[in-house]
Amino acid sequence: MDSVTNLEQRSPTTPASSGAGLGYGIIDQPMRQVEARLRQELQSRYEQLAPILRHGALLGGKRMRPALVLLAAEAVGEAGEAHVTIATVLEMVHTATLVHDDVLDSAQQRRHVPTVNAKWDEQTSILLGDYLFAQSFYLSATLDDTRACRWIGEAARRVCEGELRQVHSRDVLDLDEAAYLSIVQGKTAELCSVACRLGAAYAGADEVTVERLSNYGDALGIAFQIADDFLDLWGDSDQTGKTLGTDLWQGKMTLPLIRLLQTSDAAQRETILQILSGPAADRLPAITPLLAASDARDYTRRRAQEFVDTALAAISSLPDSPAQAMLQKLARFAIDRRF
């Protein structure tokens, strides 16, 4: 996780507006269509809303969910018009959750771009998120059947469920790894999973194949979130665009902390719990030496790797293709990245 990623990296000081920043190679052309579609969907006939919506389109990052839709389609068949629509919808849903997350976290910046609440206010953020949700559902209903609406609606509900559970688990210091993983599954993995599921299904794949790609997305999403937890403690804030220790500050229990607590004796556990319930600004310096003396870092890295392995296994029986190779690369990138 300290090594340079294999994928073409966007310079960390370049905002995400350029879209296919990861260099998705074989799907560059449909990815550009997604970018164009995104801009088109975020126009408004009301002059006062145009800059707000335009800003919304800048906030997404790696465009991972659109890429997953297109790659899953190409791995089992061909990406078409419906896939561009679905990819756009999922990026809009994802952006809606980011815009609302930035209110929940009172964040000022996201990937070197000011958040909507920083640039305007919380009210604008809440309503922009709602606008994105509504418009994305409208867009998914322009497809021929209700499958995409149903699956995306259900996935979005699970994302909210995961986020609600996370908020109500803040400062719950005895959160165990199973509860943590179940929250992450909803909060982060659900949209990756439904992206792969829809990509494959709308390319005409059979049920077993659809299920495999869905499992790939699920494991990829969890690996990605564990890597985020890792980067929050051991990343480079210039590269991630986030302040180190933000999770600690917010009382979010992440996998390294859960591991640290789990492997501590009663006395150390008491010390850690005091740190975690103490002043937010003191937590990172106080917890860093304890983490360093434990196996939390290695354990976190190993668990992330296990989910990458699960993702790779899920698609191992797919026929060799550039798309399948790219999905493999993406799974490795999930944890082998600096941003």
Add this chain to the structure above:
Amino acid sequence: MDSVTNLEQRSPTTPASSGAGLGYGIIDQPMRQVEARLRQELQSRYEQLAPILRHGALLGGKRMRPALVLLAAEAVGEAGEAHVTIATVLEMVHTATLVHDDVLDSAQQRRHVPTVNAKWDEQTSILLGDYLFAQSFYLSATLDDTRACRWIGEAARRVCEGELRQVHSRDVLDLDEAAYLSIVQGKTAELCSVACRLGAAYAGADEVTVERLSNYGDALGIAFQIADDFLDLWGDSDQTGKTLGTDLWQGKMTLPLIRLLQTSDAAQRETILQILSGPAADRLPAITPLLAASDARDYTRRRAQEFVDTALAAISSLPDSPAQAMLQKLARFAIDRRF
């Protein structure tokens, strides 16, 4: 608007949980199905989320949007299973907007029930609203075709657009009546209109009839909002469950104020603008005598009546039926109410 409503009134101290509080008569049975469906949709397998979702189901008020779906259906044909689903979906979308409105307005109570932000926190409110949006779109996608998803998605987007425009028009003291009506059309009338449109369309009505019912809902929604503006200044807070002058406090330009400004000479205009840009708590007592000396109250009442007349005209060519009579009653109730 000072007279007692013709419809059976819920006691103002009874929370809205009892559902069909307005006594919708002929549709009482499907309205009970909507209540049951709403409760069913707001269950969770996560114990910590159950009380939050249950609370969400209490926040709706008059259940006007579900009633409109069912009455529109009965006025042109028959309300069936699909109508119960659509009615539930629209009430969930409406509740989502209310939950988010309460964050935007930092409201502590809604119809004598503590708001989600008062009982829990803002984060929970934002995520509960998102959850309701997502689950409602999922539910609308369980219907056979994409019509409901498409229309509801579009309507929800217009509601957000209206709300965004309202937020960005706060303290814009020269907002004119046309801009005000256009915002209200999105913010309030859109969901009433789509409720009637879907009710009629899913009962098999022809396009012209669907359009008429949609126009009825639109005019009804606008009349309802103007009456809300009226009640904010001249209502009884015990009955409305809201503090008088809340719109003034929040810098929302309402129809009475727009009229007052429009009919004032330059000097009085200056005085009014000073009051409206002065301390929030001083606005109501300072503006009340000016309103009383103007025709703002009569004008507001008259404009509301004009929209009621438009609503009534839109459905005048429908065959006589108990549902049509109830729609007429509802239009009169929109402005002839105390809560």
